[in-house]
Amino acid sequence: MSGLIFGLIVWIYCMQTAKTEIATFLSVFCVLVFSPIAYFKVFWGIKDEISFKEINKTNIKYSSRANHIYNGISVGGNLYLTNNELIFQTNLINFTQKHEFLVNLTEIKIVSYYKTLGIIENGIQIESETNIVEKFIVPQKEKWLNLIKKEISG
Structure with missing residues (x-):
């Protein structure tokens, strides 16, 4: 999701400052690169095996x-x-x-x-x-x- 948002922001910015082809290429690149990076950054270290002590x-x-x-x-x-x-x-x-x-x-x-x-x-x-x-x-x-x-x- 963060890759999509970042790609959209890059596309909007590039549409204002550059050609449509450059904006499209950069936004697709950002989506393809930053989505997996964000996913692994968030979910790589999750520890599901921890169970907490039951407190009376x-x-x-x-x-x-x-x-x-x-x-x-x-x-x-x-x-x-x-x-x-x-x-x-x-x-x-x-x-x-x-x-x-x-x-x-x-x-x-x-x-x-x-x-x-x-x-x-x-x-x-x-x-x-x-x-x-x-x-x-x-x-x-x-x-x-x-x-x-x-x-x-x-």
Whole structure:
């Protein structure tokens, strides 16, 4: 679809600035080249084999929409605080970065605020006993921080 749209835009532009034959050739070229490129760019890395852990709704202490900083990219989904785990699951929109993150609350060593780009304090970060740091952009960061600290302290 993106190749068709790009081809149409090129054709309209070339019709204004060049001959009809050039416009037609360039638009067909764009459709034939950019359609497969866009298709493979979007669908090449989709991971359908991932299945998320079933979360018992009665164990959820708090949840909200959140973004997980994953491979340097902010990936949208839902963050859940349960009786014994912190769980992040991507939403359906993020099909190319589909993943789940789970950490047992007993493995969390430090919970602190996180600054996006080192400027905007709009999230939390957790550090595990094995010194792995995970970052989340969340609404109500104070509530998340306090609830996680309360759960890990006892």
